[in-house]
Amino acid sequence: MSIYFRALLICVSLLVVFYVLRKIKKLKVRMEDSIFWLLFAAGLVLIAIFPQIIFFIGNLFGIISPANLVFLIIIALALFKIFTLSMQVSLLLEQVKVLSAELALRTVKETKEDKE
Amino acid sequence: MKRVNRNKVLLVIPAYNEADNLERVINHIRDDFPQYDYVVINDGSTDATRKVCADNNYNILDLPVNVGLTGAIKAGFRYANYYSYDYAVQIDGDGQHDPKYVVDMLERMEKTNCDIVIGSRFVNKKKPKTARMIGNNVIEFAVWMTTKGTKIHDTTSGMRLFNKKMIKQFGYNIHYSPEPDSLAYLINQGAKIEEVQVEMKERTAGVSYLNFSSSVWYMMRTLFSIIIFQWFR
Numbered sequence: 311m312s313i314y315f316r317a318l319l320i321c322v323s324l325l326v327v328f329y330v331l332r333k334i335k336k337l338k339v340r341m342e343d344s345i346f347w348l349l350f351a352a353g354l355v356l357i358a359i360f361p362q363i364i365f366f367i368g369n370l371f372g373i374i375s376p377a378n379l380v381f382l383i384i385i386a387l388a389l390f391k392i393f394t395l396s397m398q399v400s401l402l403l404e405q406v407k408v409l410s411a412e413l414a415l416r417t418v419k420e421t422k423e424d425k426e
Numbered sequence: 427m428k429r430v431n432r433n434k435v436l437l438v439i440p441a442y443n444e445a446d447n448l449e450r451v452i453n454h455i456r457d458d459f460p461q462y463d464y465v466v467i468n469d470g471s472t473d474a475t476r477k478v479c480a481d482n483n484y485n486i487l488d489l490p491v492n493v494g495l496t497g498a499i500k501a502g503f504r505y506a507n508y509y510s511y512d513y514a515v516q517i518d519g520d521g522q523h524d525p526k527y528v529v530d531m532l533e534r535m536e537k538t539n540c541d542i543v544i545g546s547r548f549v550n551k552k553k554p555k556t557a558r559m560i561g562n563n564v565i566e567f568a569v570w571m572t573t574k575g576t577k578i579h580d581t582t583s584g585m586r587l588f589n590k591k592m593i594k595q596f597g598y599n600i601h602y603s604p605e606p607d608s609l610a611y612l613i614n615q616g617a618k619i620e621e622v623q624v625e626m627k628e629r630t631a632g633v634s635y636l637n638f639s640s641s642v643w644y645m646m647r648t649l650f651s652i653i654i655f656q657w658f659r
Contacts, residue, residue, distance in 0.1 A: 337601065409491060
């Protein structure tokens with residue numbers, strides 16, 4: 311890994327941290343949901359400072375270019391995040407269904423009680 | 427369901443699948459402490475919690491979906507704000523917390539003019555050496571470290587008394603959850619927090635909100651929040 315690539319990783323990570331913390335301050339994201347992104351950025355910084363980690367894992371799996379392994383790790387983590395988000399969206403959709411059903415039910419109950 | 431606001435103290439009782447405990451807890455409050463208003467927050471329970479409340483004619487805020495403890499408490503605090511209560515007490519629906527201590531907590535709040543009173547298990551009692559208490563100690567240390575040495579003996583106690591200002595903050599701000607990280611943050615914001623010694627019972631039926639993996643997540647979330655997010659929120 312070239313020194314430029316490592317510098318790029320560090321710069322981008324710092325930007326991510328700055329951006330996430332700003333969004334917390336602006337009440338745009340819950341604190342527990344931003345833990346993933348901070349750990350993500352910390353991981354990239356770790357890799358940039360100690361590229362030996364990448365060389366070691368690369369050797370283990372026969373990946374010649376360390377940069378490719380970095381991309382692979384980033385893609386894997388991003389896919390993982392997409393899946394967890396997908397799960398959360400499913401749950402939210404289900405909750406919206408329950409909420410609208412309950413709202414309708416309770417409105418009917420109220421109007422019936424009013425008529426009596 | 428407009429209620430006349432007889433009193434200024436509201437007991438907020440979050441209940442998730444507490445059908446087996448609820449009657450004992452609420453009847454105790456209704457019969458022995460009629461001076462307090464209470465509201466049961468049914469957090470989308472899948473058991474008979476709602477039916478138990480309806481049969482006994484309990485005052486219930488019936489959430490249609492499960493939103494978790496934080497969301498249930500938030501709903502309760504909004505209720506308190508809506509009906510303009512001066513004080514809100516968070517009490518578990520499983521009977522761990524005895525409402526007889528509320529009077530001590532109220533007295534302390536009125537005497538010291540503080541914002542939050544914690545019903546604490548460890549003011550003048552030692553912590554038992556269990557896994558849960560190790561976590562409790564770690565959080566206590568983190569709070570102590572980030573608040574210029576403020577000692578809170580029982581940061582994870584679920585029995586807390588809040589004044590009007592706190593009711594508004596906890597009810598309407600995305601970052602406020604009734605957890606230790608908010609206590610640390612509030613101390614640094616100049617809020618006054620006091621502790622009163624209470625006894626807590628073991629739960630007799632039902633399941634706790636916390637299991638192992640959620641405990642690990644809880645610790646991580648809390649420590650992240652106290653050590654890092656506190657300075658940016």
